[in-house]
Amino acid sequence: MSSLSAQFPRETDQQGSFVRQPSRFLDRVCPHGTTNYSAEAGRYVLYVSYACPWAHRVILTRHLKRLEDVVPMVVVNPYRDERGWGFGDPVGSETEPYEGFRFLAEAYAIADPAYNGRVTVPTMWDLQTRTIVCNESALMMRMLDTGFDAFTDVRLDLRPESQIPELDALEGRIYDAVNDGVYRCGFAGTQEAYDEAVAALFGMLDELDERLVTRRYLMGSAITEADWRLFTTLIRFDPIYVGHFKTNLRRIADYANLGPYLRDLYQQPGIAETVRVDEIKIHYYTTHRQLNPSGVIPAGPVLDWDAPHDRERLV
Numbered sequence: 001m002s003s004l005s006a007q008f009p010r011e012t013d014q015q016g017s018f019v020r021q022p023s024r025f026l027d028r029v030c031p032h033g034t035t036n037y038s039a040e041a042g043r044y045v046l047y048v049s050y051a052c053p054w055a056h057r058v059i060l061t062r063h064l065k066r067l068e069d070v071v072p073m074v075v076v077n078p079y080r081d082e083r084g085w086g087f088g089d090p091v092g093s094e095t096e097p098y099e100g101f102r103f104l105a106e107a108y109a110i111a112d113p114a115y116n117g118r119v120t121v122p123t124m125w126d127l128q129t130r131t132i133v134c135n136e137s138a139l140m141m142r143m144l145d146t147g148f149d150a151f152t153d154v155r156l157d158l159r160p161e162s163q164i165p166e167l168d169a170l171e172g173r174i175y176d177a178v179n180d181g182v183y184r185c186g187f188a189g190t191q192e193a194y195d196e197a198v199a200a201l202f203g204m205l206d207e208l209d210e211r212l213v214t215r216r217y218l219m220g221s222a223i224t225e226a227d228w229r230l231f232t233t234l235i236r237f238d239p240i241y242v243g244h245f246k247t248n249l250r251r252i253a254d255y256a257n258l259g260p261y262l263r264d265l266y267q268q269p270g271i272a273e274t275v276r277v278d279e280i281k282i283h284y285y286t287t288h289r290q291l292n293p294s295g296v297i298p299a300g301p302v303l304d305w306d307a308p309h310d311r312e313r314l315v
Contacts, residue, residue, distance in 0.1 A: 017197070018187035020180055021117050023136035029124075029147045037126060037133050039147050041070045044133065045098055046140075047107070047123040049085065050276040051078040051283030053179070053232040054137040055122040059274050060228050061144040061158075070151040071144065076104060076121060078279040080287045084119040098127060107132060138171075141225055158225040167219060171226050177204035179233050186245030186291060194246065202249050205258065212257035216264070216314035223265070231265045234258065235275055238303060240284050244291060253303070260309035267306065275305075 031039040046062065048055040062071060077091040085104040088094025092102045101107055105119045111132040124133040124140055134140055145158050159167060181201040188194035208230070211218065218226045233241075234252050241247045253259045266272055285297045 015190060015193055017189070017193040018184045020183065023120075023134075023139075024115060024117060025111065025123075025132040025135045026139060027133045028139065029133060029143045031147050031150060036129075039150060040128075041148075041151050042072065043126060043128050044071055045125045045127060046071055046073045047076060047085075047096075047104055047121055047125060048073055049076050049078060049121045049283065050274070050279045052121050053236055054120070056232040056235075056274065057137045057229055058122040058140045058144065060232070060271065061141045063270055063274060064156055065144055065148065065154050066152050067144060067148055070148055072098075074098070078283040080283065085121055099125075099130070138229070141228070145225070158223075158228070160219075160222070160224065163219055163224065167224060167226055170218065171229060173204065174208070174226065174230055177201055178208075179229065182233060182237070182241045182245050182247055185247050186241070186288075198247060198249065201247060205250070205252075205255070209255045209257045212261050214314065216311045217261075221315040223268070227265060231262070234262045235266065235305075236280055239277055239301060240280060243298065244284050244288070260311055263305050263307055263309040264311040267309070272305070 027037060028035050029037045029039050029044065037044075046058060048059055050056065050059065059073070062068065062073065074087070074096045076085040076087060077089055079091050080086075081091060083092060083103050083105065086092040087096045087102060087104075095102050099107070103119075104121070104123060107123065107125055108115050108119050110130060120135055122137055122140055123135045124143075125131075126133050134143070142159070145156055149155070177200045181197055181204070184197035185194055185201060188197055208218070215221070217223050218230065237247065238251045238253055242251055252262055266275065281297050285292050286295045289295065
């Protein structure tokens with residue numbers, strides 16, 4: 001059987017499987033001055049998209065830590081063309097307010113003139129040294145969770161020390177099968193690659209649904225970073241991935257525990273305001289023209305994430 005290229009040909013292997021490019025920038029902001037990037041209010045800018053699940057993780061953490069006045073955020077246009085993520089509507093028509101970029105690729109060119117990979121969100125930019133600190137969402141979540149504690153009185157403890165080994169192992173499995181797994185389904189270039197990815201995806205979703213029978217959240221009675229890392233994929237699953245990425249064995253709404261669990265997280269204070277379904281739809285259905293050549297954006301589905309969830313009874 002012949003193999004078709006995914007949307008990003010350099011991220012497709014010989015078997016037709018989607019292989020995500022590694023993050024290029026992996027530095028850290030440190031509150032104690034042990035790295036080149038000390039925690040300072042107003043020094044760093046987050047370039048994000050409300051459409052992107054990886055950027056959504058960082059948007060959530062910034063909100064939960066009440067860092068809106070400490071770490072400014074600039075939102076790119078949800079539509080991404082061959083020029084990459086851009087600012088303004090239409091894309092590239094306006095500049096962002098700090099460096100005057102019209103496209104995020106300009107920041108990458110300054111940070112690494114030899115960079116030839118895909119430009120991604122989220123990206124953390126240092127206004128002082130004019131370079132990219134990090135473009136890895138998991139690292140940025142942790143930096144925002146603990147790196148700027150001097151500027152906020154919110155303490156989340158998203159990575160309880162006693163749970164770190166189990167937490168890391170679970171997050172790794174969720175990343176492979178679910179977070180990245182939906183993309184491996186959607187961008188599969190062969191039937192074999194798709195079949196493998198969709199089996200792993202729903203095998204993990206079934207396992208998570210069973211895990212949530214007796215516990216409110218993935219690690220127990222308290223929300224951890226694993227829940228938010230999963231949330232940004234689950235919230236896009238029924239409106240986008242079921243149809244667009246062919247992950248249609250079951251919807252999240254069909255699961256006895258994952259469905260209410262998703263509503264529980266969505267109903268946490270301020271979280272609904274970070275979920276912009278219109279921008280999510282614009283991005284997926286107009287950007288991935290190989291999957292949706294017409295660019296037509298579907299009207300549905302109708303979803304009710306505000307419905308009662310009855311998860312409070314679990315510990």
